[in-house]
Amino acid sequence: MKVAVVGASGVVGEEMLRLLESSPLGEESPRVFASSRSAGSRLPWRDGEIVIEELTSGIDIAGIDVALFAAGAGVSKEWAPRFVGEGIAVVDNSSAFRMDPAVALIVPEVNGDRIPPGPAIIANPNCSTTILLLALAPLRELGTFRVFADTYQAVSGAGRAGLDALSREKSGGAFEPGNPFPFPISGNLFPLIGDPDADDGVTTEERKMLEESRKILELPDLEVSVTCVRVPVERCHAIAATLLFEDEDRTRLEGARRLLAAAPGVSVEDELTSPPTPGPLAGTHDVAVGRLRAPQPDVLQMWVVGDQILKGAALNAVQIAERWRQQ
Ligand SMILES: NC(=O)c1ccc[n+]([C@@H]2O[C@H](COP(=O)([O-])OP(=O)(O)OC[C@H]3O[C@@H](n4cnc5c(N)ncnc54)[C@H](OP(=O)(O)O)[C@@H]3O)[C@@H](O)[C@H]2O)c1
Structure with a gap:
C-alpha cells in the first residue's frame, strides 16, 4: 500500500x-x-x-x-x-x-x-464539526434537539501561519493584519472566523458546522447555531454546547453520561471542579467531554475539547x- x-x-x-x-x-x-x-x-x-x-x-x-x-x-x-x-x-x-x-x-x-x-x-469535516459531532452523535438517542454552541478555537487551526502569528505577537512583534488573522491574537480573542455573510451575519466557519453536521448525521432539519471564536491557545479546540430538547426528561443527564461513556472516540472527564482543558489534551486522540449538566429538564449542556490537528x-x-x- x-x-x-x-x-x-x-x-x-x-x-x-x-x-x-x-x-x-x-x-x-x-x-x-x-x-x-x-x-x-x-x-x-x-x-x-x-x-x-x-x-x-x-x-x-x-x-x-x-x-x-x-x-x-x-x-x-x-x-x-x-x-x-x-x-x-x-x-x-x-x-x-x-x-x-x-x-x-x-x-x-x-x-x-x-x-x-x-x-x-x-x-x-471541519475540525470543530468533528469534535462536536463525536459528543453529539450518541445523544441522538435521548430525543430531538437543537444545538447552540460557542467554539474556542486554537491558533493552529489556521495552520503554521496561525502559530507564527501568536508566537510573533507574544514576543513583542507587530500585529500583521491578515497574516493570517484580522485582529491581534496575543492577549486577545475575536468572534470572527471566516467571512460573515452580508445578509445574515453568519460566518463561513459557522455555516460549515451547521451544514456539515446536517450532512453527517443525515438530519437535514437539525438547527445548529454557532459562534466561532479564535483564542490565543496553540492547540486544541474547545466547544461549549447547549442542547435544547423538544420535551422535558429528568433522567436525560444520566442517559447522556451512559451514552457518552460508551461512545467511541470520547472520554468523559466530568469531575465537577476539573473540566478538560486544551493544554493537557494536546496530542491526544479522544475528545474529552466535561461540565455535563441539565439546568432545566429540556436542556443538556456540555464542554467538549479535542486536538483539532489530530481528531479534527x-x-x-x-x-x-x-x-x-x-x-
Ligand atoms: N490546522 C488545522 O487544525 C486543520 C484542521 C482541519 C482541517 N485543516 C485543513 O487542512 C489543510 C492544511 O492545513 P494546515 O493547517 O496544515 O496548513 P499549513 O500549516 O499552512 O500547511 C499547508 C501545507 O500546504 C502546502 N501547500 C500550500 N500551497 C501548496 C501548493 N500550491 N502545492 C502544494 N502544496 C501546497 C504547504 O506547503 P509549503 O510548505 O510548500 O508551503 C504546506 O505543506 C487545510 O485545507 C486546512 O483547512 C486544518
Missing part, C-alpha cells in the same frame, strides 16, 4: 506522517508533496528522512493507492480529481468537496459505513484511509 501526503510540510501534514509511522498504511515509506517553497526539504520518517516533492504538472503519481490531502481548498480542487482519475483514493482535509452531494463526508465513529470502496474523494484533521483522515483499505 503506497500512501501520499499532499501538504506534508504543514501542521496537519506533519501529524499525518507521525500517525502513518505506526499505521499499517505506513509499511512502505510515503511519497510527500508540497509547494515549490519546501520542495527538496527533508522530513523525518522513522529512523531516516524523506524528501518533499513539488506538486507540479508532470509528476508521476502512478503506484500511489491512497493520498491524504492537507494543502488547502485550491490545491484540492485542482489535484484531487486528477489523483482519483489515476485510480487513487483521496482523503481531503479541505472544504473543497465537503458539501458535494456525490462526496462522502466522514467521521468514522459516526458514519464510517458511508466510506465508498474504490478510488473516490472522501472528505474530512490528521487522525480522522488516517482512520478513514485505514477503514477504506479494509473494504
Whole structure:
C-alpha cells in the first residue's frame, strides 16, 4: 500500500506522517508533496528522512493507492480529481468537496459505513464539526434537539501561519493584519472566523458546522447555531454546547453520561471542579467531554475539547484511509 501526503510540510501534514509511522498504511515509506517553497526539504520518517516533492504538472503519481490531502481548498480542487482519475483514493482535509452531494463526508465513529470502496474523494469535516459531532452523535438517542454552541478555537487551526502569528505577537512583534488573522491574537480573542455573510451575519466557519453536521448525521432539519471564536491557545479546540430538547426528561443527564461513556472516540472527564482543558489534551486522540449538566429538564449542556490537528484533521483522515483499505 503506497500512501501520499499532499501538504506534508504543514501542521496537519506533519501529524499525518507521525500517525502513518505506526499505521499499517505506513509499511512502505510515503511519497510527500508540497509547494515549490519546501520542495527538496527533508522530513523525518522513522529512523531516516524523506524528501518533499513539488506538486507540479508532470509528476508521476502512478503506484500511489491512497493520498491524504492537507494543502488547502485550491490545491484540492485542482489535484484531487486528477489523483482519483489515476485510480487513487483521496482523503481531503479541505472544504473543497465537503458539501458535494456525490462526496462522502466522514467521521468514522459516526458514519464510517458511508466510506465508498474504490478510488473516490472522501472528505474530512471541519475540525470543530468533528469534535462536536463525536459528543453529539450518541445523544441522538435521548430525543430531538437543537444545538447552540460557542467554539474556542486554537491558533493552529489556521495552520503554521496561525502559530507564527501568536508566537510573533507574544514576543513583542507587530500585529500583521491578515497574516493570517484580522485582529491581534496575543492577549486577545475575536468572534470572527471566516467571512460573515452580508445578509445574515453568519460566518463561513459557522455555516460549515451547521451544514456539515446536517450532512453527517443525515438530519437535514437539525438547527445548529454557532459562534466561532479564535483564542490565543496553540492547540486544541474547545466547544461549549447547549442542547435544547423538544420535551422535558429528568433522567436525560444520566442517559447522556451512559451514552457518552460508551461512545467511541470520547472520554468523559466530568469531575465537577476539573473540566478538560486544551493544554493537557494536546496530542491526544479522544475528545474529552466535561461540565455535563441539565439546568432545566429540556436542556443538556456540555464542554467538549479535542486536538483539532489530530481528531479534527490528521487522525480522522488516517482512520478513514485505514477503514477504506479494509473494504
Ligand atoms: N490546522 C488545522 O487544525 C486543520 C484542521 C482541519 C482541517 N485543516 C485543513 O487542512 C489543510 C492544511 O492545513 P494546515 O493547517 O496544515 O496548513 P499549513 O500549516 O499552512 O500547511 C499547508 C501545507 O500546504 C502546502 N501547500 C500550500 N500551497 C501548496 C501548493 N500550491 N502545492 C502544494 N502544496 C501546497 C504547504 O506547503 P509549503 O510548505 O510548500 O508551503 C504546506 O505543506 C487545510 O485545507 C486546512 O483547512 C486544518
